[in-house]
Amino acid sequence: MIPAKEATCTEPSLTEGKKCSTCGKILEPQEEADPALGHQMKSVTDKEATCGVDGRRHEECEVCGYKNAEEKIPATGEHKYGAYKVTRDATALTNGIKVRSCSVCGNQESASIAKLNPIIKLNTTSITLKVKQSTTKVTVSGLAKGDRVAFWKSSNTKIVTVSNTGKITAQKKTGSAVLTVTLKSGKKAIVKVKVQKTDVKTKKISGLSKNITLKAKKKVTLKPVLSPITSVQKITYKTSNKAIATVSNKGVITAKKPGKVKITVQAGTKKFVVTVTVKK
Ligand SMILES: [Zn+2]
Ligand SMILES: [Zn+2]
Ligand SMILES: [Zn+2]
Incomplete structure (x- = not known):
């Protein structure tokens, strides 16, 4: 007997057959029944x-x-990037650079950081000067990182000149002119200048306290600020009672003995009174 065979992936099932057990002669051949199953x-x-x-x-x-x-x-192409790290800060003059890397394959990707917006601040937009007067009181500030003053220019050098460091000098001629300060980034600002024959009058005295309390024998220095900034009128100081407190022509108050005293600070026609209380 030849046993029947189940179908496999590639071969059909076979029926039972018969052969001679002595000589092996097929007496009843096997026949294909079900077809091959095919691979799964x-x-x-x-x-x-x-x-x-x-x-x-x-x-x-x-x-x-x-x-x-x-x-x-195929590779997915979808990197797993971490956060960007800045490798070069942006300035007002150059772009910055930031880089991130893939935590899987280490691929690096860089991107540009936009330049900083230029900024310029001037402490004043207009000044008055007496003929031949110079000032360095006009100041530029607030610049974005990397920026700096490139140059100053006067619209009329017969009236006013300006150095590259911002020193402004009135000439012999009176009149008006405009100074332009230009930063390396290209940002500009202007200051109007008026040049006159007479001294620039003080309009305000500030930077002082109205009341000061001092112990006897102590000193304090007054630091008045004149407006406009180009006022260079002489500042004088006067005490109402030298026995209680004195004041030097440099503004140094010295407390003498307990009591109250008025210190008058004057520039041109403007006055500022500081009341000093001296305690034991
Ligand atoms: Zn046989
Ligand atoms: Zn198979
Ligand atoms: Zn990757």
Whole structure:
């Protein structure tokens, strides 16, 4: 007897046959019954693709283990980037650079950081000067990182000149002119200048306290600020009672004995009174 055979992936089932047990002669041949089953293929990943590196896969039969040729799984191209790190700060003059890297494949990607917006601040927009008077009181501030003053220019050098460091000098002629300060970034600002024959009059005295309390024998120095900033009128100081407190022509108050005293600070026609209380 020849036993029947189940169908496999590649071969059909066979019926039972018969042969001579002595000489082996087929007496009743086996016959094909059901056709071959075919492979039960499933996909197997040998290596996952990453963002930067191809993977590999193949198909194999779950029943007999037959394998197809390997094929490639293309790289995903989707990197897992961390946060950007700044490698060069942006300034008012140059772009910055930031870089991030993929935590899987290490691929680096850089991007540009926009230049900083230029900024310029002047402490005044207009000044008055007496003929031949110079001032360095016009100041530029607030510049963005990397920026600096490139040059100053006068619209009329017969009236006023300006150095590259911002020293402004009135000439012999009276009149008006405009100074332009230009930064390296190209940002500009202007100051109007009026030149007159007479001294620039003080309009306000500030920077002082109205009331000061001092212990006897202590000193304090007054630091008045005149407005406009180009006023250079002489500042004088006067005490109402030298026995209680004195004041020097440099503004140094010396407390003498307990009591109250008025210190008058004067520039031109403007006055500021500081009341000093001297305690034991
Ligand atoms: Zn036989
Ligand atoms: Zn198979
Ligand atoms: Zn990657």
